[in-house]
Amino acid sequence: MENMLTIRVIADVWERHLMTMRTIEHLHMFSIALMLSIMIGVSVGVFIYMRPKTADPVLNFLNIVETIPDLALIVLLLPILKLGAGPTIAACVLYSILPVARNTYTGLKGVDEQYTYVAHAIGLSPREALFKVRIPMSLPLIAGGIRIALVFCMGVVTLGGLVAAGGLGTVLQNGIQLYQKDAILVAGIWTGLLAVILDGFAGIIEKKLHERYGTW
Amino acid sequence: MQTERLFERIDSIHLEGITKKYGHGFAVKDLDLEIQGGELLILIGPSGSGKTTALRMINRMIEQDAGTVTINGINTKDADPVRLRRNMGYVIQNIGLFPHMTIGENIGLVPKLEGWDKERIKERVRTLLEFVSLPPDMFMDRYPRQLSGGQQQRVGLARAMAMDPPLFLMDEPFGALDPILRKQLQKEFLKIKNEINRTIVFVTHDIEEALVLGDRIAIMNQGELVQVGPPEELIFNPANELVADIVDTQRKFKHMDTLKVKDLMSPFDEKYVLEGRTETCDAVDVMTERDLETAFVFEGERLIGQVTMVELMKCRTRSQKLSDVARPVKIFQPTDSVAFALSEMKSTGEYLAIVMNSNDPIGILISDEVLLKLI
Numbered sequence: 131m132e133n134m135l136t137i138r139v140i141a142d143v144w145e146r147h148l149m150t151m152r153t154i155e156h157l158h159m160f161s162i163a164l165m166l167s168i169m170i171g172v173s174v175g176v177f178i179y180m181r182p183k184t185a186d187p188v189l190n191f192l193n194i195v196e197t198i199p200d201l202a203l204i205v206l207l208l209p210i211l212k213l214g215a216g217p218t219i220a221a222c223v224l225y226s227i228l229p230v231a232r233n234t235y236t237g238l239k240g241v242d243e244q245y246t247y248v249a250h251a252i253g254l255s256p257r258e259a260l261f262k263v264r265i266p267m268s269l270p271l272i273a274g275g276i277r278i279a280l281v282f283c284m285g286v287v288t289l290g291g292l293v294a295a296g297g298l299g300t301v302l303q304n305g306i307q308l309y310q311k312d313a314i315l316v317a318g319i320w321t322g323l324l325a326v327i328l329d330g331f332a333g334i335i336e337k338k339l340h341e342r343y344g345t346w
Numbered sequence: 347m348q349t350e351r352l353f354e355r356i357d358s359i360h361l362e363g364i365t366k367k368y369g370h371g372f373a374v375k376d377l378d379l380e381i382q383g384g385e386l387l388i389l390i391g392p393s394g395s396g397k398t399t400a401l402r403m404i405n406r407m408i409e410q411d412a413g414t415v416t417i418n419g420i421n422t423k424d425a426d427p428v429r430l431r432r433n434m435g436y437v438i439q440n441i442g443l444f445p446h447m448t449i450g451e452n453i454g455l456v457p458k459l460e461g462w463d464k465e466r467i468k469e470r471v472r473t474l475l476e477f478v479s480l481p482p483d484m485f486m487d488r489y490p491r492q493l494s495g496g497q498q499q500r501v502g503l504a505r506a507m508a509m510d511p512p513l514f515l516m517d518e519p520f521g522a523l524d525p526i527l528r529k530q531l532q533k534e535f536l537k538i539k540n541e542i543n544r545t546i547v548f549v550t551h552d553i554e555e556a557l558v559l560g561d562r563i564a565i566m567n568q569g570e571l572v573q574v575g576p577p578e579e580l581i582f583n584p585a586n587e588l589v590a591d592i593v594d595t596q597r598k599f600k601h602m603d604t605l606k607v608k609d610l611m612s613p614f615d616e617k618y619v620l621e622g623r624t625e626t627c628d629a630v631d632v633m634t635e636r637d638l639e640t641a642f643v644f645e646g647e648r649l650i651g652q653v654t655m656v657e658l659m660k661c662r663t664r665s666q667k668l669s670d671v672a673r674p675v676k677i678f679q680p681t682d683s684v685a686f687a688l689s690e691m692k693s694t695g696e697y698l699a700i701v702m703n704s705n706d707p708i709g710i711l712i713s714d715e716v717l718l719k720l721i
C-alpha cells in the first residue's frame with residue numbers, strides 16, 4: 131500500500147465523515163433488523179413445526195425471497211417504505227427469516243422424541259413442553275441460524291447507505307462519489323471489522339449454547 | 347398453571363374391557379384388571395404382550411379404542427390429561443431426564459409449573475434427593491450427563507415423587523441397570539415403597555423383581571390378562587404353562603409337595619425372644635438394639651404371640667406390658683408342607699410364622715424369603 135493509513139488519516143476521515151454517528155446508526159439499524167429477524171424467524175419456525183403441512187410451502191417461498199439480489203430487494207421495497215432505514219431493515223428481515231426459521235424448524239424436529247414423550251407423561255401441557263423442553267433443546271441450532279442472519283444483516287445494512295438509510299454504507303457511498311480512497315478504506319475496513327467482531331461474538335454464544343443445551 | 351388435586355389417595359383403579367389395536371393386531375385386548383389402593387401391582391409377560399400399552403392407558407398417554415379406566419370412580423376420559431398426569435408419578439426405563447436442566451431443575455419442573463415459590467421447590471428437591479440417597483449439595487446443580495445410570499434412575503424416582511402423587515406408574519424402571527445395581531435399587535425402592543405407602547403399577551421383565559416387590563402379579567400374554575394374584579398363588583396354582591414358565595415352577599418346584607417347612611425356615615435365634623412382662627417402652631429399646639422389626643413374646647416357655655416395632659411405637663405413651671399387646675402368631679411344625687404353610691400365612695396376611703418342635707422354637711418362616719429360596 132502506497133497510501134499508508136496513519137492514525138492521523140484515520141482520525142481525519144473519522145472526523146470528516148461523522149463516523150461515530152454513522153457507526154451508531156449502522157448498529158442501530160442492524161440491531162433492530164436482527165431483533166425483528168429473530169422474533170419473526172423463530173415464530174415462523176415454531177408455526178411451521180406445529181403445522182407441518184405448511185412447512186414446505188413456507189420454506190420454499192422464503193427460499194425464493196432469498197434468491198432476489200439484495201440491492202434489487204431494497205429498491206423494490208423503496209416505493210412501499212420510502213427512503214430511509216425502512217427498506218433496508220425490511221430487506222434484512224426478509225433475508226434473515228429463512229435461516230432462523232429453517233434452523234428453528236430443524237431444531238424442534240430434531241429433539242429426541244423421548245424427551246417430548248416424557249414431558250407429556252409427567253404432566254406438561256403441549257405449550258409447556260414446547261417452551262420448557264423443545265425450544266431450549268433446539269437453542270444451539272437456532273443460534274446457528276441467528277448467526278447466519280447476523281452476517282446477512284451486516285451486509286444488507288451496509289448496502290442501505292445507497293438508499294439514504296444512513297450508517298457506514300453512507301460513508302462508503304460518499305467516499306466512492308467523491309473518490310476519497312482513504313474514506314473508502316477506513317469505512318470498508320471498519321465495517322468488515324465490525325462484522326467479524328459481531329460474528330465472533332455470536333460464535334462464542336453459539337458454542338456456549340451447544341455446551342449448555344447440546345445433546346448431540 | 348396450577349392444577350387441583352384429582353385425588354388424595356387411591357381407593358381403586360378399574361380397567362374394564364380396555365382394548366388397543368394397532369392395524370390388525372391387538373396390543374391390548376379386552377383387559378379387565380382391578381388395582382387396589384395401596385398395593386404394588388406387577389405387570390409381567392413376554393415382550394410385546396401389551397404391558398407398556400396397558401400402563402400408558404392409565405395416564406392417557408395412549409387412548410384406548412374401547413373400554414374404560416376409572417380411578418376412584420372417576421372416568422379418566424373425563425379428566426384433563428395434564429391434571430391427570432400431575433397426579434401420577436411416572437418412571438420409565440430410559441428415565442428421560444432433560445439434558446438441558448440441572449438435577450434440581452429436573453426434579454422441580456412440575457412444582458415450578460404449579461407455581462410453587464423458589465424456596466419451597468428447593469426444599470422439596472433437597473428432601474427428595476436425600477430420600478433417594480443422593481446428597482443434595484453434591485447433585486442439585488449437576489447435569490444429568492454427569493451422573494451414572496443408577497444415579498440418574500434415582501433422580502427419575504425423585505422427579506416422580508415431586509408432587510407427592512398417590513399413584514406411581516413405572517415401566518421397567520430398573521431394566522437398564524446391571525444386575526447388582528438393580529438389586530440394590532430394588533432394595534431401596536422397597537424401603538421407599540413401604541415409607542410412602544402409595545399405589546404402584548410396575549412393569550417388569552424380571553420375575554425375581556416381581557416376586558420381591560409385588561403384592562400381586564398380573565401376567566399378560568398377547569394383549570390379554572392370563573392370571574393375576576399374589577406371588578404364592580402364581581407359584582402354587584399357575585393357570586397355565588405360560589404362568590408356570592414365567593414363575594419357573596416346572597424346573598424348580600418339582601418337589602414342591604415334598605418340601606417341608608424345616609427345609610426353608612431360617613434358624614431361630616434367642617434374640618427374637620422377649621419376656622411377656624417387659625414394658626413396651628423397654629421393648630422398643632431392646633428391639634432397636636437387636637435390630638429387630640418383629641419379636642416373639644414368651645412367658646417362660648410358653649409362646650404368647652408376636653409384637654412389631656411399628657405397633658410398639660404407637661402405644662408408647664402408656665406403660666403396657668408386652669403380654670397385653672402381643673398378637674397371635676402362626677405356628678407350624680417342621681414337618682408341615684411348605685405349600686400348606688404359605689397358603690395358611692396368605693389367608694391371614696402374615697408374612698412371618700414361627701416353627702415349633704413340640705414346645706421348642708426352632709425356626710422362623712418368612713414368606714418372601716421362602717419364595718425367593720424357591721426361585
Ligand SMILES: Nc1ncnc2c1ncn2[C@@H]1O[C@H](COP(=O)(O)OP(=O)(O)OP(=O)(O)O)[C@@H](O)[C@H]1O
Nearest residue numbers: 368372373374391392393394395396397398399400
Ligand atoms: N405405536 C405402535 N404402533 C404399532 N404397534 C405397536 C405400537 N405400540 C405397540 N405396538 C405393538 O403392540 C404390542 C404390545 O406392545 P407393548 O409395548 O405394550 O408391549 P410390552 O409388553 O410393553 O413389551 P416389552 O416387554 O417389549 O416392553 C406389540 O406387539 C407392539 O409391537
Ligand SMILES: [Mg+2]
Nearest residue numbers: 397398399517
Ligand atoms: Mg414395554
